[in-house]
Amino acid sequence: MKTDLDRIMEEHDLDAILVTGAAQHNPAMVYFTGNGHLSQADLVKQRGNEPVLFSNSMEREEAARTGLATRNLSDYRFPDLLKQANGNFLKATIQRYQKMLADLGLNSGRMAVYGMTDAGAAYSIFTGLRGALPGLEIVAELDDSVLLLAMATKDEAEIERIRKMGRITTQVVGQVADFLTSQKVKDDTLVDHEGYPITIGDVKKQINIWLMELGAENPEGTIFSIGRDAGVPHSAGNPDDPMKLGQTIIFDIFPCEAGGGYYYDFTRTWCLGYAPDEVQSLYDDVYSVYQQIMSELKVNRPCPEYQRRTCQLFEERGHATIQTNPQTVEGYVHSLGHGVGLHVHERPWFRSNAVPADSLVPGSVVTIEPGLYYPERGMGVRLEDTVWARPDGKMEVLADYPLDLVLSIKG
Amino acid sequence: MKTDLDRIMEEHDLDAILVTGAAQHNPAMVYFTGNGHLSQADLVKQRGNEPVLFSNSMEREEAARTGLATRNLSDYRFPDLLKQANGNFLKATIQRYQKMLADLGLNSGRMAVYGMTDAGAAYSIFTGLRGALPGLEIVAELDDSVLLLAMATKDEAEIERIRKMGRITTQVVGQVADFLTSQKVKDDTLVDHEGYPITIGDVKKQINIWLMELGAENPEGTIFSIGRDAGVPHSAGNPDDPMKLGQTIIFDIFPCEAGGGYYYDFTRTWCLGYAPDEVQSLYDDVYSVYQQIMSELKVNRPCPEYQRRTCQLFEERGHATIQTNPQTVEGYVHSLGHGVGLHVHERPWFRSNAVPADSLVPGSVVTIEPGLYYPERGMGVRLEDTVWARPDGKMEVLADYPLDLVLSIKG
Numbered sequence: 140m141k142t143d144l145d146r147i148m149e150e151h152d153l154d155a156i157l158v159t160g161a162a163q164h165n166p167a168m169v170y171f172t173g174n175g176h177l178s179q180a181d182l183v184k185q186r187g188n189e190p191v192l193f194s195n196s197m198e199r200e201e202a203a204r205t206g207l208a209t210r211n212l213s214d215y216r217f218p219d220l221l222k223q224a225n226g227n228f229l230k231a232t233i234q235r236y237q238k239m240l241a242d243l244g245l246n247s248g249r250m251a252v253y254g255m256t257d258a259g260a261a262y263s264i265f266t267g268l269r270g271a272l273p274g275l276e277i278v279a280e281l282d283d284s285v286l287l288l289a290m291a292t293k294d295e296a297e298i299e300r301i302r303k304m305g306r307i308t309t310q311v312v313g314q315v316a317d318f319l320t321s322q323k324v325k326d327d328t329l330v331d332h333e334g335y336p337i338t339i340g341d342v343k344k345q346i347n348i349w350l351m352e353l354g355a356e357n358p359e360g361t362i363f364s365i366g367r368d369a370g371v372p373h374s375a376g377n378p379d380d381p382m383k384l385g386q387t388i389i390f391d392i393f394p395c396e397a398g399g400g401y402y403y404d405f406t407r408t409w410c411l412g413y414a415p416d417e418v419q420s421l422y423d424d425v426y427s428v429y430q431q432i433m434s435e436l437k438v439n440r441p442c443p444e445y446q447r448r449t450c451q452l453f454e455e456r457g458h459a460t461i462q463t464n465p466q467t468v469e470g471y472v473h474s475l476g477h478g479v480g481l482h483v484h485e486r487p488w489f490r491s492n493a494v495p496a497d498s499l500v501p502g503s504v505v506t507i508e509p510g511l512y513y514p515e516r517g518m519g520v521r522l523e524d525t526v527w528a529r530p531d532g533k534m535e536v537l538a539d540y541p542l543d544l545v546l547s548i549k550g
Numbered sequence: 551m552k553t554d555l556d557r558i559m560e561e562h563d564l565d566a567i568l569v570t571g572a573a574q575h576n577p578a579m580v581y582f583t584g585n586g587h588l589s590q591a592d593l594v595k596q597r598g599n600e601p602v603l604f605s606n607s608m609e610r611e612e613a614a615r616t617g618l619a620t621r622n623l624s625d626y627r628f629p630d631l632l633k634q635a636n637g638n639f640l641k642a643t644i645q646r647y648q649k650m651l652a653d654l655g656l657n658s659g660r661m662a663v664y665g666m667t668d669a670g671a672a673y674s675i676f677t678g679l680r681g682a683l684p685g686l687e688i689v690a691e692l693d694d695s696v697l698l699l700a701m702a703t704k705d706e707a708e709i710e711r712i713r714k715m716g717r718i719t720t721q722v723v724g725q726v727a728d729f730l731t732s733q734k735v736k737d738d739t740l741v742d743h744e745g746y747p748i749t750i751g752d753v754k755k756q757i758n759i760w761l762m763e764l765g766a767e768n769p770e771g772t773i774f775s776i777g778r779d780a781g782v783p784h785s786a787g788n789p790d791d792p793m794k795l796g797q798t799i800i801f802d803i804f805p806c807e808a809g810g811g812y813y814y815d816f817t818r819t820w821c822l823g824y825a826p827d828e829v830q831s832l833y834d835d836v837y838s839v840y841q842q843i844m845s846e847l848k849v850n851r852p853c854p855e856y857q858r859r860t861c862q863l864f865e866e867r868g869h870a871t872i873q874t875n876p877q878t879v880e881g882y883v884h885s886l887g888h889g890v891g892l893h894v895h896e897r898p899w900f901r902s903n904a905v906p907a908d909s910l911v912p913g914s915v916v917t918i919e920p921g922l923y924y925p926e927r928g929m930g931v932r933l934e935d936t937v938w939a940r941p942d943g944k945m946e947v948l949a950d951y952p953l954d955l956v957l958s959i960k961g
Binding site for chain 1: 570571574575578587589606607608609610611612624627629637639640643662663664665666667668669670671672673674675676677678688689690691692694695755758759762763765767769770771779782783784785786808809810876877879883884905
């Protein structure tokens, strides 16, 4: 939780955090700014102090709206710094960072850096800054980032934002179901009132519009894949594919607040019209594992335990899993879930190499998404909900929606 | 142009380029992949060779759809590398990069890195990789990136994608004009048929929906600001503000292809109902400078010349400019334009510290956007179009739209 940040920084012996980049689609920045349209900014949080936001002069009013302490980058007179550096943009940029940090009394200690930015820029700027300020150690955090550790548990305000995204997500899923079931059928294929096939592209376009109408967006796209593509977990689906009856459709939707804020993550598997026996049987296996795992979730247990348990349950049902064959592309081939917040995928992790912090604890928000994939048999099934581990230790699915496989066509 | 890349790499003594990150909203990656849903990938282009795309096993079909040569990251068995590295994620990641590069015969020379990724990850991975491969120099490019130099001129296929975005942009701008002018007026404020004020939030929501319907999105947001906010160039506008007659509205819209591809950039300034004299006069100054600069654009001249010329023209009309007062927040306070492509802002630059490459040459696509800002007088005016310098040396606005200031209310 954000209120844990100073404590986590102390545990990691960090004196400061620097976040760079935009205030949209940049989780580390949005974690502090909340919202707002800043195309480029820097934020410095020193341990024990409130964060300070450096923004461009042109975006000063947007910066002020975040409610954070702000500084104006134009006070550092970049054109002059550039002149002093003989036009070397990198040197001038490093010089400006030195001055910004000096103004905060920060020229030594250990500082971690975050934020979505260009890899080359980050490498060159922070390598240069380290050279220029030998007393300042720039800390190489990757998987064990203090921000991800803080983000791994959510406060009530964050839960409400995620819950609202859950309501929007399930509303749109309902709209998609209504849209599909009200079409006509010709040769086992959905067609519109003029007889043209409904394609995945048509459905995705509607999804985008409906999300937008409700104040959400899906920067990571939506998975809506049918048949063999449904058997490839992260195939997003071929836009030209028609909607055939009796084939598995995996509909995995993970929108966020417009502008790039909190996410929700949700999957249903549908068969239009009817489900062939082998599809129903595959679905039944996933459904029973989903229900079993949901019933076993408890706080203060490591998430990877549930991944191992899921593999065990699928193997009992005769499916290959990555536990016994890490290279398998049939059976159960991915992780049971992941944290959801400002990233669609974040801590806690369920993978086997997880650290102790990857436990289900009060405040965790995680997906539970068992699935089975048989691309060569032209099918795949996944069921996913987003679950909050409440302060009272109970588990709560943040948005309810039926798990049904078959969508009967009304048209 | 992409076909210039090998030549530019040679001029910069680069043996390879490594691009990391997603294949959405990541210009360096999209430049090579074209499109497609890849949540995390690495691409290596060696000079004189076609690029190679490394993707996750789960996204192998999406990777194949790019038409590039592909490799499967799972062949590098990350779990084993992690075990060998005693669970150190960073070390295992660096080890995997070493193996990937070795497979391409790349363990020495000069390699530039690009791609939207976490700043801390980039810093730590590439610092570590440099340590692990002393013969491989990781090149610190910032403002003089070979990719930005290649991207600075567009081929015909890119022009068609930008032109299509221009058609979508102006269509949506027309829809917004129709929406506004068909409302009712009460107390000099636009109201809907039930008498409720139309707000900036309402307008922006419609913009997002209309863009989405046409296959576009606006990840960077839209500027729709009125009155004093219009006098602050990059204020995005306050969602709760009502639409008052007789006030300047700056409508700056810069959408890209859905999923994060090519952009268009466009601004009009509107006054609903009527324009007060001081607004009309401000508009006239911007309009005449816009027309003058447009008439003077020629290929093979440095872009900063046009910035200086614009300052001169505004100063002749009695306005402060950043040329004589870099800190001014009144008058002409920004750059005349910028390149547009996979970034909404890219080379060529018009700012004074531009290098020789920042010239208008055949294939350039740039915005021309003079503006005047008087926040204390509650107004601002900007006019912007996106212009292509054609192979025949002629300039072409890529999407036509009237420049009119006043929108008469029909309702």
